[in-house]
Amino acid sequence: MRTGLSVAEALAVVLDAAGRLAPETAPAADALGRVLAEPVASDRALPPADNSAMDGYAVRARDCAGARSGSPVSLALAFEVAAGGSAERALAAGEAARIFTGAPIPPGADAVVRQEDTDRDGDAVRVNVTPGEGEHIRRRGEDVDEGETVLVPGTCLGPAHLGMLASLGRTGVSVVQRPRVAILSGGDELVEPDADVAGGRIVASNSYSLAAQCREVGAEPTYLGIARDTPADIEARFRAGLAADVLVSSAGVSVGDRDHVRGVLAKLGAGMVFWGVQMKPGYPLVFARFDPGPLVFGLPGNPVSAMVTFEQFVRPVLLKLAGRTRLFRPRVRARLATPLRKQPGRLHFVRVVLERGDAGLVARETGNQSSGVLRSMCEAQGLLIFPAEASELPAGSEAEVQVLDESILREEASGLEA
Amino acid sequence: MRTGLSVAEALAVVLDAAGRLAPETAPAADALGRVLAEPVASDRALPPADNSAMDGYAVRARDCAGARSGSPVSLALAFEVAAGGSAERALAAGEAARIFTGAPIPPGADAVVRQEDTDRDGDAVRVNVTPGEGEHIRRRGEDVDEGETVLVPGTCLGPAHLGMLASLGRTGVSVVQRPRVAILSGGDELVEPDADVAGGRIVASNSYSLAAQCREVGAEPTYLGIARDTPADIEARFRAGLAADVLVSSAGVSVGDRDHVRGVLAKLGAGMVFWGVQMKPGYPLVFARFDPGPLVFGLPGNPVSAMVTFEQFVRPVLLKLAGRTRLFRPRVRARLATPLRKQPGRLHFVRVVLERGDAGLVARETGNQSSGVLRSMCEAQGLLIFPAEASELPAGSEAEVQVLDESILREEASGLEA
Numbered sequence: 001m002r003t004g005l006s007v008a009e010a011l012a013v014v015l016d017a018a019g020r021l022a023p024e025t026a027p028a029a030d031a032l033g034r035v036l037a038e039p040v041a042s043d044r045a046l047p048p049a050d051n052s053a054m055d056g057y058a059v060r061a062r063d064c065a066g067a068r069s070g071s072p073v074s075l076a077l078a079f080e081v082a083a084g085g086s087a088e089r090a091l092a093a094g095e096a097a098r099i100f101t102g103a104p105i106p107p108g109a110d111a112v113v114r115q116e117d118t119d120r121d122g123d124a125v126r127v128n129v130t131p132g133e134g135e136h137i138r139r140r141g142e143d144v145d146e147g148e149t150v151l152v153p154g155t156c157l158g159p160a161h162l163g164m165l166a167s168l169g170r171t172g173v174s175v176v177q178r179p180r181v182a183i184l185s186g187g188d189e190l191v192e193p194d195a196d197v198a199g200g201r202i203v204a205s206n207s208y209s210l211a212a213q214c215r216e217v218g219a220e221p222t223y224l225g226i227a228r229d230t231p232a233d234i235e236a237r238f239r240a241g242l243a244a245d246v247l248v249s250s251a252g253v254s255v256g257d258r259d260h261v262r263g264v265l266a267k268l269g270a271g272m273v274f275w276g277v278q279m280k281p282g283y284p285l286v287f288a289r290f291d292p293g294p295l296v297f298g299l300p301g302n303p304v305s306a307m308v309t310f311e312q313f314v315r316p317v318l319l320k321l322a323g324r325t326r327l328f329r330p331r332v333r334a335r336l337a338t339p340l341r342k343q344p345g346r347l348h349f350v351r352v353v354l355e356r357g358d359a360g361l362v363a364r365e366t367g368n369q370s371s372g373v374l375r376s377m378c379e380a381q382g383l384l385i386f387p388a389e390a391s392e393l394p395a396g397s398e399a400e401v402q403v404l405d406e407s408i409l410r411e412e413a414s415g416l417e418a
Numbered sequence: 419m420r421t422g423l424s425v426a427e428a429l430a431v432v433l434d435a436a437g438r439l440a441p442e443t444a445p446a447a448d449a450l451g452r453v454l455a456e457p458v459a460s461d462r463a464l465p466p467a468d469n470s471a472m473d474g475y476a477v478r479a480r481d482c483a484g485a486r487s488g489s490p491v492s493l494a495l496a497f498e499v500a501a502g503g504s505a506e507r508a509l510a511a512g513e514a515a516r517i518f519t520g521a522p523i524p525p526g527a528d529a530v531v532r533q534e535d536t537d538r539d540g541d542a543v544r545v546n547v548t549p550g551e552g553e554h555i556r557r558r559g560e561d562v563d564e565g566e567t568v569l570v571p572g573t574c575l576g577p578a579h580l581g582m583l584a585s586l587g588r589t590g591v592s593v594v595q596r597p598r599v600a601i602l603s604g605g606d607e608l609v610e611p612d613a614d615v616a617g618g619r620i621v622a623s624n625s626y627s628l629a630a631q632c633r634e635v636g637a638e639p640t641y642l643g644i645a646r647d648t649p650a651d652i653e654a655r656f657r658a659g660l661a662a663d664v665l666v667s668s669a670g671v672s673v674g675d676r677d678h679v680r681g682v683l684a685k686l687g688a689g690m691v692f693w694g695v696q697m698k699p700g701y702p703l704v705f706a707r708f709d710p711g712p713l714v715f716g717l718p719g720n721p722v723s724a725m726v727t728f729e730q731f732v733r734p735v736l737l738k739l740a741g742r743t744r745l746f747r748p749r750v751r752a753r754l755a756t757p758l759r760k761q762p763g764r765l766h767f768v769r770v771v772l773e774r775g776d777a778g779l780v781a782r783e784t785g786n787q788s789s790g791v792l793r794s795m796c797e798a799q800g801l802l803i804f805p806a807e808a809s810e811l812p813a814g815s816e817a818e819v820q821v822l823d824e825s826i827l828r829e830e831a832s833g834l835e836a
Contacts, residue, residue: 028611032630047790049618082647084607084619101719102607104618143791150793158823159634160795163627163721166611167620167792189502189520193446193584200467200522201502202585209581212450216577229500301519303581326825372465373561374585377578378569405576407744409827 001272006388007347010277010287011313014297015327017273017289018317021177021245028165031157033218034175035323040151042168045141050105051083053136057096057118057125058109061133072119072126081106096125105137112136144168156324176323181214181314182241182294183207184224186234186251186261187301192226205374206250206299206306213310219246219318231260231267238264245321247294248314251301261298262286270296278346278388281305281371285313302371308349308383311402329402330409332382334363340386340393347388351380352401354408363401381405420692424806425765428695428705429731432715433745435691435707436735439595439663446583449575451636452593453741458569460586463559468523469501471554475514475536475543476527479551490537490544499524514543523555530554562586574742594741599632599732600659600712601625602642604652604669604679605719610644623792624668624717624724631728637664637736649678649685656682663739665712666732669719679716680704688714696764696806699723699789703731720789726767726801729820747820748827750800752781758804758811765806769798770819772826781819799823 005013023037052058059075067073075096081087087106091097096113097106105112111131119126144150150168151161157175165173185204193203204226211221224241227234227249241247249261265272270288277285282305286298297314299306316327334354342348352363366379382401386393393399403409423431441455470476477493485491493514499505505524509515514531515524523530529549537544562568568586569579575593583591603622611621622644629639642659645652645667659665667679683690688706695703700723704716715732717724734745752772760766770781784797800819804811811817821827 029626029629032633044615046620046792048615048620051618053788053790082607083605086618102605102620138788138790142786142788143793151796156825158796159627159630160725160792160798162630163623163725164792164796166623166626167721169611169613169615169621171611187501187520189500193587193589195587197462197466197587200469200504202464202466202520203587205581205584208447208584209577211447212577212580215450303585307578307581330824330827368560370471370556370560372471372556374464374578374582375561375568378576378582380578406748406824406827407574409748409824 002274003276005274005277007277007279007312010274010285011316013273014287014295014313014317015320017295018320020323021179021321023174024177025172026175028162028170028173031165031173031175032159032162034157034178036151036153036155036157036161036173037176037323038174039149039153040165040168040170040173041149042144042146044144044168045146046144046167047138047140047142049140051138052099052101052103052105052112053138054112054114055100056112056114056136057127058091058099058106059096059111059113059127059131060091060093060109061111061131061135063094064111064113064127064129064131067127067130069128072128075125075127077123077125096127110134110137154323154325179219179246179318179321180244181219181221181246181248181318182224182244183210183214183221184227184237184241184249186227186229186249188229190226206301206303209303209307210248210250210299210310213307213315214318217315217318218322229260231264234260234264235267238268242268242290242293244294246314246318247296248299248310249297250299250306265296265298277309279312280346280348282309282312282349283346285309287313300371303374304351304371304377307377311383311404312349329404330406332361332401332403332409333398334361334382334384334401335359335398336393336395337362337364339395340365342386342391344389344391348386350384350386351376352382352384353379354381354401361401363399381408419690421694423692423695425695425697425730428692428703429734431691432705432713432731432735433738435713436738438741439597439739441592442595443590444593446580446588446591449583449591449593450577450580452575452596454569454571454573454575454579454591455594455741456592457567457571458583458586458588458591459567460562460564462562462586463564464562464585465556465558465560467558469556470517470519470521470523470530471556472530472532473518474530474532474554475545476509476517476524477514477529477531477545477549478509478511478527479529479549479553481512482529482531482545482549485545485548487546490546493543493545495541495543514545528552528555572741572743597637597664597736597739598662599637599639599664599666599736600642600662601628601632601639602645602655602659602667604645604647604667606647608644624719624721627721627725628666628668628717628728631725631733632736635733635736636740647678649682652678653682653685656686660686660708660711662712664732664736665714666717666728667715668717668724683714683716697730698764698766700727700730700767701764703727705731718789721792722769722789722795725795729801729822730767747822748824750779750819750821750827751816752779752800752802752819753777753816754811754813755780755782757813758783760804760809762807762809766804768802768804769794770800770802771797772799772819779819781817799826
């Protein structure tokens, strides 16, 4: 088992262990955010026939040659075509057909004149413009040809794709499975949120923050509860999670006598891959894998350490399992409001708030950076990367920041005033 | 009723009509993405007692003065304190207590020495470093003081906030209601996705793309089905949507004889606010309101027009109703790959893909920009703003782009190599 990996090494190892999950059929209407696992070809042309792009009149363009305001051409109103209807007959010379948006162009007609470019006079229509041939006509197959491949595997399905699937008559679609994540906490001091905390007990809050981190990326968390500090209880709960794609435990992985997680993993047949990553918070991270079976992340117990190690390693793994190709948070460069110092050796993820200054973004520490202080993660808009070998980042210097709160990338304006 | 508004005017009008919805109590574990509607104060101190940040030994710092590797201080191992446990007695001079991460500091002790800085020899512990007073001790209330307000109303709840709520023992929380959106399509030519499309019928795909656009921002869509082109059917379906916060119809709002939506809205008592916005796609947009009752958006029927008008007007309204303060998409500036031309007068939203070039982002049209071509929205990563009064944007010039696919803001790297 490797130990003391750099963050980049550890990330490469966990991503290498994660492959795309198998496909399953999902209702198309519920497939928002899922990754397509099949090519989608069209069984139809869209639109299905030449049709009108406007409400107005279908005409023969050559009948209207030279028409203009003040010198209109008068045509005989022959019939009407509604959307969803069809023409009763072909249009003859000198005739116009009332037509509505989406309605099929009658045989014989080759242009549509907009209603606002006409005047109606009983059974006659005066046309005040000279239409070009094909004007305001949407051609059959303009959007999609019959048999054409419209969506390719790997597409992350957004609203337009779901609209397209509906257009093609698809009610089900093959998508990559959502990663199932089994989550447990471990420790005799832990209780559920509704329990009495007298005597120094604390709530197993990691399970709640980690489950929400799973949901943020579309994974399905299940909760295995709180394991007491006995090998038997830890083993029973891990066994309950073996059907998941990823097993995430928090606490129980440091050097103390009472840390039974590694022993239980070995007993259950997991291969230990690494222990310990050169980062702060979060050094005592365990990564193991069952084969076949879930990938296992033993996260540190401190609330901040658990969330930060999830961010760095579990999140990109879940996105990769789900078939996504973009695995990482947006990053920005920001200037430090105050200097930072540390010992060289471990990469620090510094919780920061980001403010927009005259010379770009400014990053400011969220106060107490203790890994026990969950408040720092509540306030953090980003994780500033203080590189492993660096010992000082002066005030005003630039650093990379992983953006946790993507809304800070939005300015408080629509852009429409531009 | 106003008509022919600019996009910025129309946006101001719809946002002015939208207020934050009322609060409701939600299970805290399910409140991801919801907006907090109450101040959350703590009924406890976190951590609840001075406790150890490490696995190691609780000591009296003055007992270890001068200790270093090669010249250790030897202390008598007195007792053990586990996390979730408590000290059996106070620590006396010359004694050390075995202690685990999270366990309460025994009375008398004032520092923790890490396990790796000690050697164990039977009932004696050799300490190889000189601890500072308070070292490796997390103080009671370091994260949260009893009675302190930890989260303020208006906070959009993320994973850390849900972890914090759990830490405070909260199982329920007051949050702003999710906007309920009733969606209908209108037109005799429309069918559901599983129906036969012989004879030129087309699927009411807008309802599917619009419902997904609602879900993207956490709103709850309900589907009112397809209204036929009769006042009676349109009225019945609108009535079914009057309990929603927002009513969205697509099609049925242009100038044609068969467009009954405006008449039905008037009959039902809605106040018409505006018709027609100087934009393309999307001119024939209707905005009306019931008071009391829902805001009503009558969107154009073309698939692209419906999605683009939803993006510009309905999406920010839903975010505002949900209590969010950041209402708009991220924007980027990009250079045009090819020139764009149009008549002055209407603002064009040009569907573009974005590529990262040497000199920043490059925007390229997604091909056919017809408002009937849903394919252009499937491929679009952004909507380029071609200002109303402009008639030409040369190749290489810069324009604002509203980012639809936020993953393009991510580079394909973690930032950890920095």
